[in-house]
Amino acid sequence: METILTLAGIFALTLVFVVGLRAAGWSDFAGPSTAPQQRPVLGGGDPQTHAWQRFHARYYTMTLLFVAFEMEMMFMYPWAVIYVAEGGKALAEMGMFLAILSVGILYGWREGIFKWE
Amino acid sequence: MTLTAILIVAAALFGIGLFGALSQKSFVMLMMGLELMLNGTLLATVGFWAYSLGGLPKGQLLAILIMAVMAVELAIGFALVVAVYRKRQADVIESIKTLKN
Amino acid sequence: MTKDILFYALSALAIWSGWRVFRVDSMIRATFALMVSFIAVGGIALLMSADYIGVATVFMMAVEMMVMGLFMVMFMMNPAGLNPMQMVHQYRFSIGAGIAAFVGLTVAILTTPLPDNPLPPGGDTLRDLGFELLGNSMLIFETAGVTLLATMVGAVVLSSASGRFGSAGQGSVPPGLTAGGPPAGRTAEDGKGHGGHAGHGMSMQKKPAMQAHDDHGKGH
Amino acid sequence: MTLLTVLGMLVFLCTSVWLAVALDTACRGWISGQGADRADGPLRTAALWLTQQRLTTEAPDRMNALLSIAGYMALALTGLALVPLGPDTALIALPTSVVLWGACEALVVVVVFLHGWSPNAPLAMIGAYRYVAIGLPIMLLSMFVLIAAALPAQSLDLRDIVTSQADVWNLIRQPLGLPLFLLLGLSLTLRGPFDYADSADLAGGTSVEASGPDRLGWQIARLAMLTEFSAMAATVFLGGYLGPVLPGPLWIALKTLLVMTLVIGLSHLAARMPVSRMMSLIWMILLPLSFADLIWAGLVAL
Numbered sequence: 001m002e003t004i005l006t007l008a009g010i011f012a013l014t015l016v017f018v019v020g021l022r023a024a025g026w027s028d029f030a031g032p033s034t035a036p037q038q039r040p041v042l043g044g045g046d047p048q049t050h051a052w053q054r055f056h057a058r059y060y061t062m063t064l065l066f067v068a069f070e071m072e073m074m075f076m077y078p079w080a081v082i083y084v085a086e087g088g089k090a091l092a093e094m095g096m097f098l099a100i101l102s103v104g105i106l107y108g109w110r111e112g113i114f115k116w117e
Numbered sequence: 118m119t120l121t122a123i124l125i126v127a128a129a130l131f132g133i134g135l136f137g138a139l140s141q142k143s144f145v146m147l148m149m150g151l152e153l154m155l156n157g158t159l160l161a162t163v164g165f166w167a168y169s170l171g172g173l174p175k176g177q178l179l180a181i182l183i184m185a186v187m188a189v190e191l192a193i194g195f196a197l198v199v200a201v202y203r204k205r206q207a208d209v210i211e212s213i214k215t216l217k218n
Numbered sequence: 219m220t221k222d223i224l225f226y227a228l229s230a231l232a233i234w235s236g237w238r239v240f241r242v243d244s245m246i247r248a249t250f251a252l253m254v255s256f257i258a259v260g261g262i263a264l265l266m267s268a269d270y271i272g273v274a275t276v277f278m279m280a281v282e283m284m285v286m287g288l289f290m291v292m293f294m295m296n297p298a299g300l301n302p303m304q305m306v307h308q309y310r311f312s313i314g315a316g317i318a319a320f321v322g323l324t325v326a327i328l329t330t331p332l333p334d335n336p337l338p339p340g341g342d343t344l345r346d347l348g349f350e351l352l353g354n355s356m357l358i359f360e361t362a363g364v365t366l367l368a369t370m371v372g373a374v375v376l377s378s379a380s381g382r383f384g385s386a387g388q389g390s391v392p393p394g395l396t397a398g399g400p401p402a403g404r405t406a407e408d409g410k411g412h413g414g415h416a417g418h419g420m421s422m423q424k425k426p427a428m429q430a431h432d433d434h435g436k437g438h
Numbered sequence: 439m440t441l442l443t444v445l446g447m448l449v450f451l452c453t454s455v456w457l458a459v460a461l462d463t464a465c466r467g468w469i470s471g472q473g474a475d476r477a478d479g480p481l482r483t484a485a486l487w488l489t490q491q492r493l494t495t496e497a498p499d500r501m502n503a504l505l506s507i508a509g510y511m512a513l514a515l516t517g518l519a520l521v522p523l524g525p526d527t528a529l530i531a532l533p534t535s536v537v538l539w540g541a542c543e544a545l546v547v548v549v550v551f552l553h554g555w556s557p558n559a560p561l562a563m564i565g566a567y568r569y570v571a572i573g574l575p576i577m578l579l580s581m582f583v584l585i586a587a588a589l590p591a592q593s594l595d596l597r598d599i600v601t602s603q604a605d606v607w608n609l610i611r612q613p614l615g616l617p618l619f620l621l622l623g624l625s626l627t628l629r630g631p632f633d634y635a636d637s638a639d640l641a642g643g644t645s646v647e648a649s650g651p652d653r654l655g656w657q658i659a660r661l662a663m664l665t666e667f668s669a670m671a672a673t674v675f676l677g678g679y680l681g682p683v684l685p686g687p688l689w690i691a692l693k694t695l696l697v698m699t700l701v702i703g704l705s706h707l708a709a710r711m712p713v714s715r716m717m718s719l720i721w722m723i724l725l726p727l728s729f730a731d732l733i734w735a736g737l738v739a740l
Contacts, residue, residue: 136316
């Protein structure tokens, strides 16, 4: 409960910080920015479309692999706590678990998913 | 804060998720509905674990498995979306009459 | 008392942001509204002294929603919702189904006598979970490993654009039996036997010519 | 007491933010051979940004622009609140604080992406997409080395991790840990070779359109994150508040500044790589190294 209160306090503080910065700057008295000022930086060129377009993030297969691999963390955290108590058995089991998952990474690498195509 | 209240919140999340999963045309939005339903399930699981199982470790394990289900659903779901999209440029459910060919 | 207030605030946040997911125009906002919903549920779990599950939910869901956001941008015509449009079908039925599910579950919850002995804070639930993982539930744990491996391989097979044998959009051709000869293996008949999907693994037997209508994929 | 701790931490945060800028400019001056900046340089820049007009692009996502800066700052402060200042003194006393810090790392990717998303500008968007490609997998390194540090402590509580280093620091016990963790720090604070979000080759990347107070806020948040990361590294690998003669909080402050100097130096000296090659490097070389760190730590802990 204290944790959540602290976290809420921190977030409130940072919101105050950001809003306070804007209030403290004189910028908002300068009026709204004009249309030429609103052009995005593009090395002098004018954008033909919004930047919020469909975008082909070429590394998408890697993210899927990552999501599946990252799930192993959920099992590793409780494992870390009792590792010393369980000893070699814990080492063997987690070694097996990680070895199984590493096969997936190796397969992905073999298929070239870490390349930016 | 009682188990009843927690379960009602979980039911609300589940209901919204069901509405989303049924109503959205886009694959990706459909998956968000599914995730929201699983979110409600997760809350209910943790609620039962804390209020009626007395902190039984298996309850926690179930919660972790629900998260694993979410991860698997996300990874395989998106991989299927990519495969279907590459095949026929479709990202809405109506375009898929059949998964054959 | 504070706990109750926090619980109701977090619940309201979870439900409201869950609702926003399907109401906002911007897909990125929708994704991260879902993430806020997950974070609120994690907070509720923390209130129930599920120290591990609560925090872990935030951890996992932040990553998953980031990936989901990427796919939103990749697949949505209009990821930022600059010109709003409704992408819904069977709208009334869905609303009905959602409300029916909620009401049904609520009635079931309210009519069932539920236990009310909250877990006292300060228990070492994480250690219990660890012993469970290495003890009775070891098989579940290792099965989860195999399942995750299957997921990884499946995701790569289905979605990877370039395989060992070249681009998935092109299909792949096995080497010939003689040097420079025609590709070995079964050749597909017209209109039939074209069963594989875009994963390269399944498309070993395709002739290149068969791929003509596959080629408008995103690969080019 | 708690209020005093909070105030002390905020004062330390401000000092170290200022020191970080000074070190950064000194480093840049030394490497480029142009000599050092004036001591009040950082303050002048801050004042300039504060008074500049705040420009926005056409149709930006205003809510996310605000939330990304506040969120980045909040994640830095959350991490700082997790750092133990004494045997029982940590603002957030949670038995799973390592997991909470992991959640903060994951959320950093989200807020940096949102910061690149919000201005609706091409270069900022590219920075955001690139950052996701690197920011996600590099988190794995940090998770593994933190779990390795948790093994001898038999706990995911940072306070226990510090106490477990009473005899020998994790830096010596797990020599691979700190180098791998520092790489994550470069990525979290968007620095040097891991700066795929805000780098100069994108004219500023996600913050290319940020101007005026918003730019100031984002830069302060980045430096706060640098401080926070250094404090975390000092806690996990350099024994945190442990040390002779001086009081605990002073030790953690000193070690934090030491790690910060290291990170800043590294960010100026290490070489950049193309995103794709970096991605392969993380998965195929750094990840196995972190496995090795885990096994090493496991064998030592037994």
